[in-house]
Amino acid sequence: MTETPLIALKRVTKVYGRGSTALSALKGVDLTIQAGDFVAIMGPSGSGKSTAMNTLGCLDTPTTGEYLFNGVHVETLSRDQRARLRRRFLGFVFQGFNLLARTSAQENVELPLLYRGESAAARHTAAAKALASVGLAGWEHHTPAELSGGQQQRVAIARAIVTEPAVLLADEPTGNLDTQRSREIMELLWGLNVDHGITVLMVTHEADMAAYAKRIVRFVDGVVESDQPNPNPTGLRKSVAVAEAQATQTVGSA
Numbered sequence: 001m002t003e004t005p006l007i008a009l010k011r012v013t014k015v016y017g018r019g020s021t022a023l024s025a026l027k028g029v030d031l032t033i034q035a036g037d038f039v040a041i042m043g044p045s046g047s048g049k050s051t052a053m054n055t056l057g058c059l060d061t062p063t064t065g066e067y068l069f070n071g072v073h074v075e076t077l078s079r080d081q082r083a084r085l086r087r088r089f090l091g092f093v094f095q096g097f098n099l100l101a102r103t104s105a106q107e108n109v110e111l112p113l114l115y116r117g118e119s120a121a122a123r124h125t126a127a128a129k130a131l132a133s134v135g136l137a138g139w140e141h142h143t144p145a146e147l148s149g150g151q152q153q154r155v156a157i158a159r160a161i162v163t164e165p166a167v168l169l170a171d172e173p174t175g176n177l178d179t180q181r182s183r184e185i186m187e188l189l190w191g192l193n194v195d196h197g198i199t200v201l202m203v204t205h206e207a208d209m210a211a212y213a214k215r216i217v218r219f220v221d222g223v224v225e226s227d228q229p230n231p232n233p234t235g236l237r238k239s240v241a242v243a244e245a246q247a248t249q250t251v252g253s254a
């Protein structure tokens with residue numbers, strides 16, 4: 001028996017507009033994602049990446065075709081049902097961080113829990129834990145303006161994972177960051193994937209960042225042009241290098 005995939009898009013199309021101005025953004029996308037995968041979505045501008053992410057993120061519905069999330073037909077759900085599914089299972093990270101200014105890191109991270117109606121004490125504990133897990137213990141009371149770009153993206157990631165989502169959807173998460181900060185964010189996403197089992201779907205234009213993923217899907221002109229496993233993800237190479245360095249130290253100090 002094969003396991004139900006976490007995500008399955010089947011012959012998904014998306015047409016914007018009608019009549020002579022109608023534009024086909026997705027032209028029959030098939031994509032299956034198992035729990036625990038880390039997928040980089042690449043492709044030229046206009047190839048349908050954002051439309052696919054909006055569909056996967058339950059923000060928009062296909063014109064035709066099926067979207068199954070854990071076996072549930074998302075295309076048949078009402079707007080409210082999709083919103084509930086989103087709040088329960090999905091976390092979002094954007095290129096521009098999208099934090100509330102003049103609001104502390106702690107309060108930014110608490111926000112999704114506030115929408116869920118959780119108590120102040122539960123929000124507080126969960127947000128502090130999420131901030132610590134992205135390396136920001138001690139920065140809880142800083143506002144975005146007092147944080148670097150890399151730190152702001154860490155706050156955004158903490159906000160995305162505070163609800164313990166099954167899937168993290170990241171739209172060019174390193175697009176506004178320099179190379180070093182970008183690598184740190186990718187290592188963080190790798191850790192969330194490998195250590196916390198969060199499935200990661202990430203749009204990126206940068207081959208170096210896509211190289212962190214376990215699988216690379218390329219969109220061209222509204223279809224999946226290629227879908228390849230990445231046998232040697234950068235994150236894995238780094239974890240192996242760290243383990244080897246630790247083993248050498250242990251042997252050296254014995």
Ligand code: ADP
Nearest residue numbers: 016023024025044045046047048049050051052
């Ligand atoms: P990508 O993210 O790869 O740049 P998009 O999914 O944003 O691609 O866009 C795919 C196509 O759909 C483009 O031709 C774009 O202009 C069009 N498109 C995207 N969103 C809309 C919209 N809301 N209304 C009309 N056309 C859209």
